[in-house]
Amino acid sequence: NGCSGSKEVGVMEVLASFDAQFAALNPFIFYVLVGAIVFIETGLLFGFFLPGDSVLFSAGLVAAAMTDVNIVILVTVILAAAFFGDQVGFVIGRVVGRPYLDKRDSPRMRRMIARSERFYEQTGWWAVVAARFFPWIRTFVPPIAGASKMNYYKFLSANALGAVLWGAGITLAGYYAATLPWVKTSSYAIAAFFICASIVSGIVNYSRRLR
Numbered sequence: 518n519g520c521s522g523s524k525e526v527g528v529m530e531v532l533a534s535f536d537a538q539f540a541a542l543n544p545f546i547f548y549v550l551v552g553a554i555v556f557i558e559t560g561l562l563f564g565f566f567l568p569g570d571s572v573l574f575s576a577g578l579v580a581a582a583m584t585d586v587n588i589v590i591l592v593t594v595i596l597a598a599a600f601f602g603d604q605v606g607f608v609i610g611r612v613v614g615r616p617y618l619d620k621r622d623s624p625r626m627r628r629m630i631a632r633s634e635r636f637y638e639q640t641g642w643w644a645v646v647a648a649r650f651f652p653w654i655r656t657f658v659p660p661i662a663g664a665s666k667m668n669y670y671k672f673l674s675a676n677a678l679g680a681v682l683w684g685a686g687i688t689l690a691g692y693y694a695a696t697l698p699w700v701k702t703s704s705y706a707i708a709a710f711f712i713c714a715s716i717v718s719g720i721v722n723y724s725r726r727l728r
Contacts, residue, residue, distance in 0.1 A: 544585050551576045551591065552598040555684065558656060559602030562609075565656035570687055577691020588692055592685050599684035603645075603659045603676040610663025617664075637667035645675035649683035 542550065554572050557564035573595065580588040637644070641662055648658035662672055 544583075544587075547576075547579070547586060548590060548594045552594040555595055555598035556602040556605075559599055559659070560605035560609075561602075562606075562656060562660065565653050568652070569655070570650075570652065573684065573687040574691035574694075577688040578694065580688075581692045581694075588689075592688055595684040595688055596680050599649075599680035600676060603680070604673075606656070606659030607663040607667075607669075607672055607676070610660030611666070612663075614660055614664030615666065633661065633665040637662050637665040641665075641667045642671050642675045645672060646679040646682070649679040655683075 551572060554564075554567055555569060558567035558569045576591060576595070577588075580586045580591050645658055645662060645667075648655045659672075659676070
């Protein structure tokens with residue numbers, strides 16, 4: 518019990534590591550900064566190192582503690598940034614990445630492209646949703662999906678759901694964490710469900726190809 522309690526406190530401390538810095542900001546600058554971090558991490562490849570989970574959780578804590586920060590505006594900004602970030606990543610992959618891959622004529626590259634296309638056709642929807650909960654991976658999945666010619670409307674729906682579960686989910690977990698501890702646990706359970714679903718979907722599709 519003592520050990521698990523200390524682990525939970527440690528996780529909370531990591532996730533809330535930016536609340537002191539955010540609390541000192543003007544509300545407008547706070548919204549813009551959080552939105553920019555989320556957009557850059559999800560939409561631009563060089564933003565892979567940004568700590569999105571910690572930023573979202575800390576932003577929720579700040580919204581709960583500061584009367585001049587509106588949680589509805591904050592969540593709206595985060596949802597828009599997370600959604601359009603992934604859309605930009607997908608377009609970059611389709612417009613820039615795909616032409617680059619099409620110029621590679623080696624048999625090995627052709628096989629890799631074919632496998633990637635099959636993966637995103639069969640398992641891509643779950644992968645796009647689940648990737649939101651993995652640092653680094655969430656930055657690279659959208660452009661790879663675009664380069665692999667994943668169906669745009671499948672990506673669109675997975676992107677929208679992922680933005681809600683990850684962006685709004687972790688922010689609200691931070692917002693309600695102090696008063697409703699079960700909210701934080703629920704956000705972890707949702708993440709675990711989509712991660713497991715993406716793994717199971719991949720295994721099922723792989724076993725079908727072996728038959």
